[in-house]
Amino acid sequence: MHLVHPATLAVLLFCVGLYGVLARRNAVLVLMSVELMLAAVSLNLVAFDVWLRDTAHAGQVLTLFLIALSAAEIGIGLALVLLVHRARGTTAIDTLRAQREPRGQRRETE
Numbered sequence: 001m002h003l004v005h006p007a008t009l010a011v012l013l014f015c016v017g018l019y020g021v022l023a024r025r026n027a028v029l030v031l032m033s034v035e036l037m038l039a040a041v042s043l044n045l046v047a048f049d050v051w052l053r054d055t056a057h058a059g060q061v062l063t064l065f066l067i068a069l070s071a072a073e074i075g076i077g078l079a080l081v082l083l084v085h086r087a088r089g090t091t092a093i094d095t096l097r098a099q100r101e102p103r104g105q106r107r108e109t110e
Contacts, residue, residue: 010040013037013040013043017035017040019033020036025094026092035070035074
């Protein structure tokens with residue numbers, strides 16, 4: 001198996017994800033871009049595992065851990081986005097930065 005094709009695809013996926021993290025203004029789209037970057041890392045792990053003909057299949061085992069990590073990340077991330085949306089009414093990152101409270105001044109819980 002040639003390593004060039006999956007590695008090129010992984011680089012393209014990672015670059016698209018990185019662009020999404022840097023350019024997007026919506027928190028949900030940023031989370032999706034992070035997931036795209038994790039998928040690129042998973043593709044690299046499996047491709048190198050197959051290319052090196054590892055008998056322990058360490059790349060595939062790490063990919064399973066990465067899938068579990070990304071599932072936990074998206075669960076916690078979406079829960080936080082929903083809480084922010086309920087409290088502030090928006091998930092736009094620029095608007096949330098403008099609405100944040102000054103340091104040292106916190107709202108009292110009701």
